[in-house]
Amino acid sequence: MSQSCRLPHGGRVQRSAPVRFFFNDKPYDGLAGDTLASALIANGVHFVARSWKYHRPRGIVAAGVEEPNALVQLETGAYTIPNARATEIELYEGLRATSVNARPDIEHDRMAVARYFSRFIAAGFYYKTFMWPRAWWPKYEERIRDAAGLGTVPDTLDPDRYEKTHAHCDVLIVGAGPAGLAAAVAAGRTGARVILVDNQPEPGGSLLWSTDTLGGEPAGQWIRRVTDELATMPEVCVLPRTTAFGYQDHNLVTACERLTDHLPLQQRAGVRERLWKIRARRVVLATGAHERPLVFGNNDLPGVMLASAVCTYINHYGALPGRQAVVFTNNDSGYQAALDLKRNGAQVVVVDPRTRSGSGLSMRAEQAGIRIIQQAVIEHAVGGTRVSGVRLQGHGARLPAGTESLSCDLLVMAGGWNPVIHLYAQSGGKPRWCDQRACFVPDVQVQPQISVGAANGDFSLAQALSGGVRAGIEASAQCDFADVSGKAPAAWATHASTESPILPIWSIGSGKAATRGPKQFIDYQNDVSVSDIHLAVREGYRSIEHVKRYTAMGFGTDQGKLGNINGMAVLAGVLGQSISETGTTTFRPNYTPVSFGTIAGRELGDMFDPIRKTYLYEWHVAHGAVFEDVGNWKRARHYPRPGEDMDAAVARECLAVRHSVGLLDYSTLGKIDVRGPDSVTFLNRIYPNLWDKLKPGRCRYGLMLDENGMILDDGVNLRLAEQHFLVSTTTGGAARVMSWMERWLQTEWPDLKVYLTSITDQYATATVAGPNARKVLQKVCQDINFDKEAFPFMGFKEGTIDGVFVRILRVSFSGELSYEVYMPANLGQHVWNLLMAAGEEFGITPYGTEAMHVLRAEKGFIIVGQDTDGSMTPLDLGMGGMVSKAKDCLGKRSLSRSDTASPHRKQLVGLLPSDPTCVLPEGGQILNAPSTAAIAAMQGHVTSSYMSPILQRSIALAVIKDGLNRMEQEVTIPLPDGRFAQARICSPVFYDPEGARQNVD
Amino acid sequence: MWTELDQETPLVGLGHPPGGFTHGQLGSVLLAELPFVELTNLRGEPGSPGFLAAVLDSIGSELPTTPNTVATSADCCAMWLAPNEWLLRSTGAQPTDLARRLDAALGRQFFAATDQSSGYSVIRLSGPHARAVLAKGSPLDLHPRAFGVGQCAQTLHFKTSVLLRRLDLAGQEAWEVIVRRSFADYAVRIMLDAMEEYLGPGVAPGSSSH
C-alpha cells in the first residue's frame, strides 16, 4: 500500500525519509516523523482494534495520550510492549505492531459475537450469575480470565536499562505548548533553575498542528526561535519525550523520559527510560486540554474521530483521515477541522446544534463553502468496520429536507475541551466546574503550583501566551529571581478571533434511546455506554464512585481521559443534579502508564539491597564457602570440600572445633562504643542486668528488652574502662539496637553524658575456638599472657599480632576454649592469614555459621530471632535471674503483668528425640500425644534442631508451654510425612553441662 | 611487623588495587578510591569550656560548628556530622594517630574519639558528569547554588548512607564520598553502573545540568 491518504505536502513529516513498518503482519510505508497512528491513517487504515468487552471494531479517535482504542502489542520477543498506544508510538524502520485483544486477528475475532449478547452482559452482570452450581464457579472464572487482559507480557528478559535521577529546580514547567514555552522563557531569563518537560518528541504542544501565527511568525518558526533561546540558558533544561506522570506530596513531580523507543531496534543502546524525581520550588502546569467526544449511537465506529485529531493528522502529519466528512460540533473547534479538511480537498458537512452565531471560525467555514446544518445533532452513526453514514435529528428545530441521513467516511466530533487537570488534582486541588466553558478547571491551589493556558481553561492562544509569561515571572519571583527589567518577554501578538459559546450536549435522545437504541459509548476502552450509567443508577449505585466501579468507567489504560467528564455529566443528568454536585472521581497517578522497569531502576539483582561484605568475603569465596543471607550480610555458612554435602561439611567443621581448633569470621556482629561518665547508668537502664560491678577488662552477657518486656537483642559487652564500654549486638539487630539506644538517650535521657559510636565496620573479628585455640594464639601474639589466671574466661586483653593492634576476648559461643580477636578491618585478612598459618599444625579449620549454630545448640545457647520470636521474655528462657531486682530498666514493668508473669507460658527447653537419628523439623509443632484430629492442642514448637556430631545423636531446642515444669516428659512432634516423632523434654544444655571445656586451664 | 602491603581495602573484590581502585574517564567521570585514609570520629560538646580549643591544639584544626560545613587545616579536614559529632580526615599521606592525640589532649573531658580508618572507605568522583552520577542515588540538591565547596552532607546513595564533600580539583568539579566499609562494595558497584552511560557509546542523556 502506498499512503493513499498522504497529503501531497505540509506537515512536519520528512517526506524524503520513508519508513517501512508492519501492522497486523501487513507491510506499510510511512514517513519519518509519523506516529504509528498517523502512518496508518496515511494508509487509509482506520479499523485497528477490538474493544475490551463486546469486541466491537474500533478506530483511532485521538492523536495523543488520550487515545482509548488503538492499543497494540508493539514488537515481539524481548522488546515487546503490551498495550502501546498507536498515537504515541513514533514510527521507525521495521516497526511491527499487532492489535491486542483479538484472536486470531481483528478481522476474524472469535469473540466478536459478544456484541450480539451485549444486552445480557451489561454492567455488573457477573455479580448476578455464575453462582450455580457452586462448584462450577472456577470453570466460569477460567473462561472469564481467558477473555481478560489486552496485551501479553514479554516472555523473555528485558534487555533494556532503566535509570533514575533526582532533580531539583526553582521552576518546573509541565507542557511545552505555547503556555509552557512562554513560561520557560520568562522564567529562564530571570536566571532561575528551570526544567521544562513535555511528553511529545519535540516542544510546541498544540502549535505543532496549529495554523496560527505568533507575533507575525508562523507557529513552527516561533517554536524554533524560542527553543533556541532556551538552549542558550545554562540553568534551563528541556526534556522532550518526558511525561510528568505523578504530582506527589511536597512538590515532587515524577516524570518518565523515553530515550530509545523511537529508534529502530538495532539502533537501541544505553538507557531506555529515565525516571526523574523532580523536586521543584514552584510548578507551572501548562498541560493543555483534551477534546471531548460527543455521545451518540455507534459513536465508536472506526472513522469517528476528534476534531483536534483530524487537525493534527492533517497539519502535523500530512495525512487525510477522510474524504467525505461530517463534522459534529457543539462549539467552534469543529470548524477548524472542517476548514482543514476542506482545504485539503475533502467534502465537508458541519452539524451544529447551535443557532447560527456568526463567530469567526464559523464565518470562515461558511465563506469556504462548507455546508452547515444548524440546530441539528447526530442521532447515530452507521457502518461496519468503518463509518459509512450518519442519521441526524433536529435540535430545537426541524431538519432541513434531505438531511436525515448523510453518508461519510469520516465523522468528526468536537464536544468541547477538558483541561488536563490531572496533575493539578493530584497535587491535592479540587477542580471546579465552570458552566460557561463547560469544563472542570483548576481552583484553589494546595501545593505551590499554578495552571496556565488551556490547562487552566484559558483556551485562546493569546491567553496561553500571556498566562505563561505571567506564571514564569511569578514563579521565579517566588523563588527570589527577580525579573530583570526589560528581559521578560512581552506576550506575542496573535490573531484575535471571536468565538461563540459552547452548547454542551452530554448524550443524544432520551434514556430509552440510550437503553434501546444503538449503544452510545462513554468509555470506549471498557465499553461503558450511557445505558450502563442508567442501569447503575436504577440499581442504586448513585455515587460517581459507585458508577465508576460498577461500570468500570475510567478504569482503562487511558484512565477515562476522553470519557469521564461525559460520564459524570450523563450521571448528573440521570440523577437530576448538577455536574458540580456529581463531582469527579479521584485523579491519581499515573497520568499515563509507566513501565515497571522505569520505576524499579537499577536496584535489582545484587543491587536490589546492599550486599554487606565482611573483610573476608573474597577469602570465603575463594575457599568455596556457601553463603547465607543474614540481614544485608552474606555470611559463610559452611565450606564444603569436594564430595561433601552440607551435613558432612558441618560435621567436619564442628568436630574440628571440639577436637582441635576452628576459625570463624564473626565480623558481622554489631559493635557499639559506649563512652561517657554516665555509661553505667545508661546500660543499667537499657539492660535488665546490673553493670556497676563489671570490672574493666571483663565481659558480661546482656539481654535487651523492649518496653513490652520481650527480648529484643542480646550480646556480650566489654568494660574497656571505668566510663567506656563496648556493646555487641546480633548481626541482624545491630542497626536497630544502635538507633534504639540513641533514641532513648536523646529523647528520654538527654541529661545522661554518654556517646554512642558504631564501630561495627572498623573492627573485623575472628573467633579461634577449640582446645588448641590458646596454642594458636600464643604462636602469633606474644604480648598477651594467655594463662588461665592472667586471662580468665569472660576477660579480654589488648595486644598486637604482627604489630597489628588486637583486642582479644575470652568468651565462648561453642562451649570450647575460645577467643574472639578484634582487629582493624583493613588488616583483618592479614591477621586471619597469620592465624591460619599458625593453626596449620593443629589442622585449623575454618567453620561457618551452620557449625556455629550446631555448636551453640549443643550448649543450649539461644539465637535471638530463632529461639525467640518477639513473644519471649527472659523468664521464658529461664533467665529470669538476669533481671535485677535492684533497679528499673526498659521493659521490666511489663514482666509483672498477669499474663506475662504467668509461670505457664511457653518456655525454652531441650528435646531429645527417642530416635537419635531423627532430626526433628525446625518449626515442628509439639503435641502431648500423636493426633490425626483436625484440631489439636498445641504445646509449643521446635526452634532449633540438629544432628550433633559430637554426641552422635539428634538434639533440639524448643519452647513448650509450662516446659520448665515438664522435664523428662514425653512429647510428640508430627512429621511432614504424617508420621510422629517422640521426644523427651530435657535441659537445653546437651554437652558439657558443667562448662569444663570453656573453663579449661 | 605488618607492612603497607598487608592492608586491604573493602574494594578488593573489584580486582586487587594496590594504589586504590580507579575507573572511568577524566573528561567524563572518574571514580578513584583513596585507600587507607586515616579517619576519626569525634564526639564532644562544642559549648563545653575548652573543648574546641583543646581540639584545635591537638590536631591543628578548627571544628566547624555550622551544620554541613568543613574546616580544613594543613593536614586535617574536619567535617560536621552532628551538633556534637565530626569526622576528622587526615589529608596527609601518613597516619597521624588522630584518635590517640585527641585522647591525650581531651583527657577527662566528656568526649569520644574513635578510630574509623578501617570503618569507612573514601571514594572520589570527579569530572563533568560526577554530579549526574551522584544525583541518581542521592535525593540531595547538588547544584553549586545549594551545595558548594566547603560544604559536606550526610545523605543517601541508593540504599546506603554516605557522607559527601564537595571538592574543587583545580577548577574541576569533584566529590568525596565516604561510605561504611561493609557497604563500600555495594556503593561503588552501583556507582560504577551509574557511570556506564557516560563512559560508553549510547544515547546522550537529556541534560547534565542538574
Next chain:
Amino acid sequence: MSNRYSIFSLIKNGLSHNEKWGQAWRSPEPRREYDVVIVGAGGHGLATAYYLAKVHGVRNIAVLEKGWLGGGNVARNTTIVRSNYLWDESARLYEKSMQLWEGLSQDLNYNVMFSQRGVLNLAHTLQEVRDTQRRINANRYNGVDGEWVTPEQVRDIVPIINLNTRYPVLGGSLQRRGGVARHDAVAWGFARAADALGVDLIQNCPVTNIRTKGGAVEGVDTGKGFIKAKKVAVVVAGHSSVLAEMAGIRLPIESHPLQALVSEPVKPVIHTVIMSNAVHAYISQSDKGDLVIGAGVDQYTGYGQRGSFQSIEHTVQAIVEMFPTLSRVRMNRQWGGIVDVTPDACPIVSKTDIKGLYFNCGWGTGGFKATPGSGWVFAHTIAHNEPHPLNAAFSIDRFYNGHLIDEHGAAAVAH
C-alpha cells in the same frame, strides 16, 4: 429477596433492555432511633449488619457511612484472602472467615467472585524457612490447609518467577483454599443482603459525636442529626481512633497510609497469589487482567489516602526482581488507603468500658479476608454483649495484661 439474581433474571431483564432491575439497596432517610447503629459501611460494618439481622434476628439496624458505602479500605485493598495465620487465636478466626467465604456468593445471592486460586508465601532466608514451616505445622492442627513447596514447585506454579533473587527463593507455603475476591462486590453483596433484611444503609452521614450518659451509650450525632441507639458498634477501620476519641476512649492504634497499584490489563500470567516478606511484594492478577500489587505501609501516620513515592518504588523493585519479565509491563494507577495498625498486628473486636459501645478495629493491612468472619463474631458480640469464643482473645484487655497475639513474629506482611 424480591430481586433475586439468577441467569433467568439476567435474561428476562436483558430482554426488557435492563430497564426493570430493582435497586440493590434503598437510600432511606435515617429514623430517630435504632436498636443498633453501626458506624462505617465498609466490608466489616456491612457484614456485621447482615449477620446481626440474619443470625441474631436484630431488625432495627442502621449503618451510618460518612461517604459512599464500600468506599474505604474495602474499595482499595489487594483482596488477598487466606487463613494461614500463625497463632491459634488468629488462625481460628480467619479460618471461620474462610469457611464463610466459601459459601458467600450463594448466601448473599451476589457473586463476590471468590477465587480460590491459592496463596503462596515465599521464604527467602533460613529463618523464613523455619518460620514458614512452623506456620504450616501450626496450621495443620488448626484445621487450616497448607503445604510446603520447594523452589521447583514454586516455579511450576508461577513459571515467570525468578528464584534466584537477591534473597533466593528457598521455598514457601501454599494455601490452596486461599485466593482473592472482588472487593467491591463484597461490600455491595453484603449491603444488598442487609438491606433486604431491613437494615437501613445511610450514606453521606458522618458520625461526629458519640453521646454517652452514666457510662452507657445514648446515640450518635451525625451529619443528619442525632440518632438514638441502644447499642453503637464502631467499625471504621482507619478512623477508629477518631471515633474512640469521641467516646473518650484511647486505642493502641496508629493509622498509616498503605498503597497499592495496578498494571495495565494483560493476558493472564499469574494464576495464584504470591507474597514475599523478605523482598516485600505481593501480587495477583485480577479477572480483568490487571496485576494487583500491594506496597508496604508508609512510615508516618496519615489520614490522606495517599503515601510516599518511595514505597511504590520499593514495591515495584521487588516485583521486577521477582518477575523480571514484567519490566516492560506498565503501571496504570496507584492509590492509598488508611489502615489501623495495632502493636501486635491483630485486631480488636471488643466491648468497651462504656455500656452498649463496641469496637471492631485494628485489622491493619489484612482485614479484607476477615470481612465475613469479623462481621460474624462482631454481630455475636453485639447481640449477646459477650464475645464469641473466636474473638474472646481479641479484646482491648490484652494490652494491659500482656496477652498479645504477635502475628508480626512470623509474618511481617500481614495482608
Next chain:
Amino acid sequence: MLVIRCPWCGERAETEFNYGGEADIVRPTDAEHLSDREWGDYVFMRKNTLGLHREQWVHSHGCRRWFVAERDTRTYQFKSYEKLGAHAMEKS
C-alpha cells in the same frame, strides 16, 4: 516523598528520616508503682490524631538527631519543627 526540615541540616528528603510516632510521651519514672492499666496506657495507647500531630522524627541518614515536628495528618503539611528541648520554629 515528603520534604522534612531537620532542625540541624535543613530541608531533606523523607528517605533520609525515620518516623518515631507520637511526641511528648514521657516514660514513667516510677514504673513499678503503676497499675497494669497505667503502664499499658503508656506503652500502647496513642492519640493517633487526625489533624495537627506532634510527632518525633530522626534524621537517620544525616545527623542522627531526633526532633519534634508538627504535621497535619490529613494534608501531610508540616507546621513547625523543634529541636528536642527547644522551642518550636515556624516553617518558613
